[in-house]
Amino acid sequence: MTRQDRHTLRDWRGETYYGQQALKYPHWDWKVSGYIAVAGTAGAAQALATLGSLRDPEGLRAARRGARLMALAGSTAGAAMLIADLKTPQRFHNMLRILRPTSPMSFGTYIFGAFGGASLFSAFAEGPAVGRRHLLRWLGKAAQLVSGFSGAGVATYTAALVSATSNPYWAAAPRSLGGQFAGVAVAMGAAALALWERLGGRDATARRFEKVAAIATLAHVGASTAVNKRLKECGVSQPIEHSKPQRRLKASSLIIAGAAPLVGYALSAALGGRAGRNAAMAGSCAALAGGMLMRHGLLEAGKAAREQPESGFALAQPMKGDDDGH
Amino acid sequence: MSFDLPRTRESVQGDAIEPGRAYGFFTDTTLCIGCKACEVACKEWNQLPAEQEAMSGMSYDNTRELSATTWRHVAFVEQMDGAAGNADPRWLMMSDVCKHCDPAPCLEACPTGAIFRTEFDSVVVQQDVCNGCGYCVPACPFGVVDVDEVDGKAHKCTLCYDRLKGGREPACAQVCPTDSIQFGPLDELIDRAHERTRALHDRGETDAYLYGVPDSPGATGGIEKLNAFFLLCDRPEIYNLPAAPTLPSRRIAPAFGASLAAFAGLAIAAAALLGGGRR
Ligand code: SF4
Ligand code: SF4
Numbered sequence: 001m002t003r004q005d006r007h008t009l010r011d012w013r014g015e016t017y018y019g020q021q022a023l024k025y026p027h028w029d030w031k032v033s034g035y036i037a038v039a040g041t042a043g044a045a046q047a048l049a050t051l052g053s054l055r056d057p058e059g060l061r062a063a064r065r066g067a068r069l070m071a072l073a074g075s076t077a078g079a080a081m082l083i084a085d086l087k088t089p090q091r092f093h094n095m096l097r098i099l100r101p102t103s104p105m106s107f108g109t110y111i112f113g114a115f116g117g118a119s120l121f122s123a124f125a126e127g128p129a130v131g132r133r134h135l136l137r138w139l140g141k142a143a144q145l146v147s148g149f150s151g152a153g154v155a156t157y158t159a160a161l162v163s164a165t166s167n168p169y170w171a172a173a174p175r176s177l178g179g180q181f182a183g184v185a186v187a188m189g190a191a192a193l194a195l196w197e198r199l200g201g202r203d204a205t206a207r208r209f210e211k212v213a214a215i216a217t218l219a220h221v222g223a224s225t226a227v228n229k230r231l232k233e234c235g236v237s238q239p240i241e242h243s244k245p246q247r248r249l250k251a252s253s254l255i256i257a258g259a260a261p262l263v264g265y266a267l268s269a270a271l272g273g274r275a276g277r278n279a280a281m282a283g284s285c286a287a288l289a290g291g292m293l294m295r296h297g298l299l300e301a302g303k304a305a306r307e308q309p310e311s312g313f314a315l316a317q318p319m320k321g322d323d324d325g326h
Numbered sequence: 327m328s329f330d331l332p333r334t335r336e337s338v339q340g341d342a343i344e345p346g347r348a349y350g351f352f353t354d355t356t357l358c359i360g361c362k363a364c365e366v367a368c369k370e371w372n373q374l375p376a377e378q379e380a381m382s383g384m385s386y387d388n389t390r391e392l393s394a395t396t397w398r399h400v401a402f403v404e405q406m407d408g409a410a411g412n413a414d415p416r417w418l419m420m421s422d423v424c425k426h427c428d429p430a431p432c433l434e435a436c437p438t439g440a441i442f443r444t445e446f447d448s449v450v451v452q453q454d455v456c457n458g459c460g461y462c463v464p465a466c467p468f469g470v471v472d473v474d475e476v477d478g479k480a481h482k483c484t485l486c487y488d489r490l491k492g493g494r495e496p497a498c499a500q501v502c503p504t505d506s507i508q509f510g511p512l513d514e515l516i517d518r519a520h521e522r523t524r525a526l527h528d529r530g531e532t533d534a535y536l537y538g539v540p541d542s543p544g545a546t547g548g549i550e551k552l553n554a555f556f557l558l559c560d561r562p563e564i565y566n567l568p569a570a571p572t573l574p575s576r577r578i579a580p581a582f583g584a585s586l587a588a589f590a591g592l593a594i595a596a597a598a599l600l601g602g603g604r605r
Contacts, residue, residue, distance in 0.1 A: 024466065025463070055601035087479070097438055316571050
């Protein structure tokens with residue numbers, strides 16, 4: 001304040017403008033949360049399978065095949081959902097007019113595009129026609145590598161997509177939310193591959209993926225706790241916690257995405273045999289369903305913040321929005 | 327056909343509107359009488375449909391908020407116990423508008439390049455490019471831009487881009503009967519606003535302050551200035567404005583970085599587990 005006498009604002013006492021919304025909220029619906037879940041699962045599965053086949057190419061051959069198919073299915077479904085969610089879908093290609101590093105929606109399109117292209121190649125290389133043709137097999141491996149790397153990007157950039165907004169619920173805890181997004185994606189990708197292995201009767205390799213899913217589940221439960229703590233500190237969560245559907249959504253996703261897979265995998269290890277197999281598969285299904293629910297819950301919580309202008313104002317107090325270390 | 331209307335800014339006020347110079351609004355809320363002529367002039371010039379469906383019941387403000395088809399909105403605050411420590415009731419009125427932020431969060435978020443910065447330093451959505459992805463909507467810290475359900479494109483104030491090109495000031499500024507809305511070159515407006523604030527302080531209106539000029543509330547968290555700025559007399563929240571908005575793109579690196587780091591950590595664990603105990 002150079003030319004103006006310094007004026008200090010009196011303290012904010014929680015006033016709003018007649019409770020009117022102060023921010024606008026996205027018109028996004030389940031198609032966007034569905035995209036985040038499906039593309040994240042496919043990306044993480046491809047990354048895990050790439051890593052796994054570097055360590056144990058023989059044992060994880062079938063898993064790699066599964067991941068390649070999942071990546072193809074996930075990127076196709078994801079692209080369809082993203083385009084369908086545009087309000088002027090016939091102009092979807094305008095996304096490719098520019099590349100803007102300040103917009104996760106922009107650079108994310110390119111990460112997802114690279115993933116989709118490489119996944120198409122890697123899935124093609126699984127086709128029967130490829131057989132012993134060396135060049136194609138080699139190309140398939142290269143595509144797998146690209147797809148695995150960009151898959152990690154697809155699973156994680158979505159954290160920036162939601163954090164880099166002015167929505168208080170999404171913006172308050174970028175770092176912890178980043179951890180949560182990675183954890184959920186890896187848990188879902190590993191659970192999907194574990195199911196694939198179980199269904200193919202390869203219990204030994206399935207158990208490896210279940211261990212990965214369990215660790216990732218622990219990671220995202222931890223990250224979610226950090227997110228919630230930060231939201232509370234910023235005064236962002238209280239208004240949303242007053243909404244019953246929001247509370248219910250949050251609790252059910254914690255149970256289904258957090259507790260159920262862990263219990264399922266623990267039971268599987270304790271019981272063994274047929275019952276153990278069923279418990280593990282139930283755990284993997286819960287991880288997938290719970291992951292979807294968490295993605296959708298975050299979208300809905302962001303929209304619900306609309307009724308609560310206080311939460312946006314609380315985050316936009318000096319020093320609060322400037323996130324340091326969370 | 328030619329539409330050469332008189333370049334009224336130059337002929338009446340003697341200063342031409344030149345591309346390459348930064349222009350903006352100084353909205354002095356102490357002068358606003360709540361007549362809503364700006365809302366009407368904006369709708370008329372930009373051919374925006376009316377949307378009021380009912381009385382709000384909360385105040386004389388039935389418009390309630392800016393939207394895809396309402397680009398000026400007059401907020402109306404009735405303080406029956408007056409300002410803090412002052413028993414006189416008072417009315418605060420403010421004509422709200424897109425802030426034409428610098429840098430602009432909506433522009434930074436737009437993946438198609440539909441939102442761009444014009445030669446007048448204003449922020450405009452190109453209707454023939456926008457694909458309705460809706461990302462600019464949650465990006466805006468002021469709840470301004472919105473996607474219209476009817477045409478599937480994002481809309482907001484253009485600072486009357488078409489009028490500026492024709493040498494005319496924006497319709498709202500031209501119609502405002504008290505000059506609460508002042509249009510002009512930004513540097514001149516900012517000087518004038520500081521002078522006005524000092525004059526108000528001298529007269530005892532010590533609550534007056536500027537919102538959105540450099541180093542003031544509203545111009546925070548990476549947003550250097552609002553090209554449409556305000557003179558206010560109470561907390562920003564009273565007028566439905568955030569006290570310290572931040573630039574959303576600042577959160578990309580922490581979110582993406584933390585997420586990639588967590589992913590890498592889990593990948594290392596997975597590499598160990600997926601080997602199946604083999605060396
Ligand atoms: S106020 Fe909102 S819509 Fe206007 S320029 Fe700033 S971010 Fe964009
Ligand atoms: S809705 Fe239109 S203007 Fe807004 S970010 Fe998407 S393409 Fe850009």
